Amino acid sequence: MSITVITPRGMFGASDQDEALDTAMRLIAVAFAAPEEWASKYGTDYENDTFMMHRYCWCEREECPWCFGSAPNFLHKPSGFKVKWYKYIGRGMETEGKPPPDLLESVFASNPGGTTIEQAARLL
Numbered sequence: 001m002s003i004t005v006i007t008p009r010g011m012f013g014a015s016d017q018d019e020a021l022d023t024a025m026r027l028i029a030v031a032f033a034a035p036e037e038w039a040s041k042y043g044t045d046y047e048n049d050t051f052m053m054h055r056y057c058w059c060e061r062e063e064c065p066w067c068f069g070s071a072p073n074f075l076h077k078p079s080g081f082k083v084k085w086y087k088y089i090g091r092g093m094e095t096e097g098k099p100p101p102d103l104l105e106s107v108f109a110s111n112p113g114g115t116t117i118e119q120a121a122r123l124l
């Protein structure tokens with residue numbers, strides 16, 4: 001007898017099933033998160049002039065734009081590119097707009113002296 005366990009996409013964080021957008025979101029999340037967060041799975045809460053990232057929210061407060069509004073989990077401000085996910089990066093991903101070809105470079109350049117793309121890739 002064999003048992004097949006099917007888990008929601010993204011449930012265990014980064015995997016070899018990730019698409020390029022999943023990987024981009026994970027790289028950004030780990031670069032801007034505190035080390036104790038499981039940011040490669042959930043994302044992180046961070047905002048600057050270039051982008052905003054917000055984890056899936058379970059607060060259930062009526063005024064919460066993530067629970068009851070249409071706030072994205074990721075917004076690239078210069079291009080207006082938006083990403084939403086359900087609970088974890090990679091699960092139920094929806095996008096609005098077109099990601100700019102320099103999305104990662106743009107976001108990582110907004111954190112001068114911070115984690116590089118190469119360093120973030122080692123954290124996944």
Ligand SMILES: [Zn+2]
Pocket residue numbers: 057058059060061064065066067068
């Ligand atoms: Zn909420």
